[in-house]
Amino acid sequence: MAEKSYRDAIRDAMMEEMDRDPNVLIMGEDIGVYEGTFRITAGMLKKYGPKRVIDTPIAEAGMAGTAVGMAMFGLRPVVEMMTMNFAIVAADQILNHAAKVRYFSGGQVDVPMVIRGPQGAGVQLSAQHSQSFESFYAHFPGIKVAAPGTPADAKGLLKTAIRGRDPVIFLESAALYGMKGQVPDDPDFTVPFGQSRVAREGTDVTIVSYSRMLQMSLQAAERLSKEESIEAEVIDLRTLRPLDLEPAIESVRKTHRCVAVQEQWKPFGAAAEIAASITEAAFDDLDAPVERVTGEDVPMPYARNLELLATPHEEHVIEAVKRVMYRS
Amino acid sequence: MAEKSYRDAIRDAMMEEMDRDPNVLIMGEDIGVYEGTFRITAGMLKKYGPKRVIDTPIAEAGMAGTAVGMAMFGLRPVVEMMTMNFAIVAADQILNHAAKVRYFSGGQVDVPMVIRGPQGAGVQLSAQHSQSFESFYAHFPGIKVAAPGTPADAKGLLKTAIRGRDPVIFLESAALYGMKGQVPDDPDFTVPFGQSRVAREGTDVTIVSYSRMLQMSLQAAERLSKEESIEAEVIDLRTLRPLDLEPAIESVRKTHRCVAVQEQWKPFGAAAEIAASITEAAFDDLDAPVERVTGEDVPMPYARNLELLATPHEEHVIEAVKRVMYRS
């Protein structure tokens, strides 16, 4: 174990896998000479050379599409999107190609590739640069979607993604890059996809989340414990596709109350799937409808005060918990 | 009133609006000389000329993006996507531009444009050509999303869309093009967005749907009535954004049971939002969790037998209804 930032955990995962397997390469805009806008790839061009650390033109469709082709021919490309907002430009390559070529070829090709990059709001980047894309991608069969909420998971899930045989959308939280946590040293430490975990035990209410909202939920849980003597169980989904709701459902059978937390817009967002699926499985156990805590249903404004109003905060989780406990 | 096909209803809506307002124009691939792959625009080039009926290159991003620019300058472009599958190529223009420019300009521009085209599965078009996109678009604030299930609504909603001031994603069901129904003649007949309707009255269970799944649900309801003496109330959402669930919630308060029906993949699909929202609003009235009827969670296969297995059918609605009524 060592203390690592979420950023370094991602970086370590890539470098360990590049050291391990010459077929792993990385590509993206300004990841080489410029050393990465978030410095995740700093030093990597020098270490691995320009054939394995490819600076691309501003061409997200080109990046994603060529990665599919590389993957079909045995490479394991990791594409860095400067931010995931720009990956929308590559939506067709991702959703119509990466996600489907295994299927429509009748299984003749593997597509081991990762598209990774930061997402989320919080530093006044306004409407085109502050989005989160879990539900956008997780709707589509043929891709996998990870959204780690801790440094250890960032590393372990990314390593699983790189070693896998399928396209993975790896959604990093820009706001968590600086966050530190214990990360196993074992170079073969990986975290499997589709295995949610109990991030905090509790008896009174179940909070289901992932990525940065996991951290916010954990903080809310601490405050709930201190201020309201409510012990929340917090479930970390880790991956949205495959989606493992078993631990959440089990928890709900115990707590009878549930809050799902996501950063992005409520309508047709990830929390809807979480709420609907948990309700389907544990309807008779629920004493209240699953509450959703989400961002406001507007494009992200620039002004600081408006941005704060547009994004979910600890207080919202606390209020939602109180509501499902009929304490408000 | 006149009997019209869904196809002609769409065509009439466009032509009436073009006759009414010279700022309305249409653009798309092969809508002019070729007269449209689904012949919706047949004869329109001849009638309105090439400045108002624009054949474009294969350039969905170009079509959607130029339409945004036209709309900002007072035109009302209607973009035909040959099928909505190809609109993914334009996702950035739609989701990052059309949906946001009003907001990040602080309301300085209107964006009156429509992107319309057929979607859905059923004629062996396989994985890249058989998708439905309600939840994909309806997640994003700043656009509106319509999915008419009858010829009258197809016409009335499209006219509202063309006359509006916002970008509208108008999702047509290819499978319904031939369907006939009564359509008002009044050239000012429009159907407002965000107004769901009761498509069939019933007392025992509420079925919530839209587009082709509405028709399937209505057929299922007839069979349920005949075969099981179950009277289903069927709610037609008409638009997914804005989403009006009031009639559905009211219905559930009466029936205590609900089934949501969509054609596309279950995870993070439209039915999740429907189920979650109805449950939030009517939890205490529900005697069973809201059931979702959806397509299978796989890319669409080509083979006829597999395609039939991948898409939802009347039987699935009937079984789901029986399950929520604890009759199975």
Next chain:
Amino acid sequence: MARQKQEASATLDQAACAPEWTDILRQMILIRRFEEATEREFRRGKIGGYLHVYSGQEAVVSGVISALGKDDAVFTGYRDHAHALALGADPKRVMAELFGKAAGVSKGKGGSMHLFDVEHGFYGGYGIVGGHVTLAAGAAYALRYRGTDRIVVCYFGDGAMNIGSFHEAMNMAGLWGKDGMCPILFIIENNGYAMGTSVERHSALTDLAARVRAYNIQAEKADGQDLFAIRGVADRAVRQVRESGKPYCIEAVTYRFSGHGAADILQPYRSKDEVEEHKHRDPIVILRTRLSEMCGLGDNDVKKMEDEAAQRVAEAVKFAEESPAPEPDELYRDVVAE
């Protein structure tokens, strides 16, 4: 007909009457008969979805693919039957795919637009116009990265050149080519139309090869109806691509005799006369005439080829018809790795 190893590929003047040419004619005839059969079977309701046939363009496939080595890889769009057959895919399995049967090259899951036969170097078969071009460029990078001398051939239509991802792919190929990291041969199947829109109406600049040069990629036009012409250019291009690791582009000027797809009956965008005129430059007739004039190919030989093609196609249809549909649990296979 098996593909030639690059080393073996005869140059035109050396061996103008080599048996290879007869094999290619045989292949082109097979492709034509195959396509005619698919149109028939579509009308009989045996084939579903969209169906895009290659009739009229055969030399563009046979001329280039016969110049390849057996390990090279081919990508194309949805008009892909000819490519699969020329690469050596079994006509039975191709037809079975069109019938949606388990024995199909893509297990019945892809259909006409998504033929794949990786064993024979065929990497598909894609339905989003131009969408596969980025994939092919990446594949070329991978082949060079892994130290092989395999190359990629990527076919696309004139209309595909207008889509954004095409542009991104070409620029990246041009850039990678500078380091010898993009051994790819682009083939523009310029058949004059994107569905019903003529090149003049969809491309601001109608000189398509010139458009490719804007990516610092060498590009030349070739007569896509003349097998010898296209093969001559292809031999040179394949050699150059393999040696240099740089992209190269051939604009094959050709014509499609059938409608865009099976539904394109009226064809309001072109006249019957125009089609008839182009039929005078049928690539099969051109090659046959050449071989009979230069190499003494007799009517009997051609008759034999025709009969053989007819028989192989009939067998393919029979095989496809009698094959079982995919098992229901195939629905859930191949979504992700198991």
Next chain:
Amino acid sequence: MARQKQEASATLDQAACAPEWTDILRQMILIRRFEEATEREFRRGKIGGYLHVYSGQEAVVSGVISALGKDDAVFTGYRDHAHALALGADPKRVMAELFGKAAGVSKGKGGSMHLFDVEHGFYGGYGIVGGHVTLAAGAAYALRYRGTDRIVVCYFGDGAMNIGSFHEAMNMAGLWGKDGMCPILFIIENNGYAMGTSVERHSALTDLAARVRAYNIQAEKADGQDLFAIRGVADRAVRQVRESGKPYCIEAVTYRFSGHGAADILQPYRSKDEVEEHKHRDPIVILRTRLSEMCGLGDNDVKKMEDEAAQRVAEAVKFAEESPAPEPDELYRDVVAE
């Protein structure tokens, strides 16, 4: 400085010492001082998000925008402060936007990347590289469709030329131009880099004007540091675009003195020497020297301009600082029409 009506736009030889040139110098100085202030305010934490300044490129904005008529429309990317100011936006309201205040040109909702001032012909301000180019082409169509003689000017960077939607826009502009339906002037702000990637490393063909010609659009290079040079080309181009309804493109060769954005401190992709060398061709110095040599502009005059600019910028900062933040319910406004 108000924009000239097209009719009034002085040609260079006619009126080399016309007061217009002093006004333009004044504008360029204001822009420079404004940008320096934004960098300061960013470091003070008063400006959030991303901040991309225009220092070094001023002639590209002032030279073209001064050639426009007052009804013409301008689109650009996220490096947009200069465009707004040159079009006549109030520096106070531009600064207020950067501070996220209600009085900002976009009500504080857009920020640095999304300045809009429709009243002055400024249609934004977009953050997805190249994403606005399709919009601008559509705008040009609309202006001609509605029978006006207004034109659109669309700025974009060298790096933006590699994105797919750019390609789609250019081809459509080229096609519409054939019918005189696309009065648009494209300005490539070729500052040598897309963030940290030089043109040589991001564009397979480094002659960017030549790339545009592949869309059948006339394109020429101009010295983007020399106001007179760029204005001369712009005058001609604007007239031609307005008359013909056809697109035209100017590749303005320029250089950015600051980092890509406020976070680009290290600039590992270029040397200090390189930057210093380019600073010898500061567009403001070039114009100032020219006006003093040719038209007797004195040091005092320049000093006055500098002071005036400093004061206007200081006022803008003060205004921005003291302005109220948007009301909370602004959050829900402008999502859709009310």
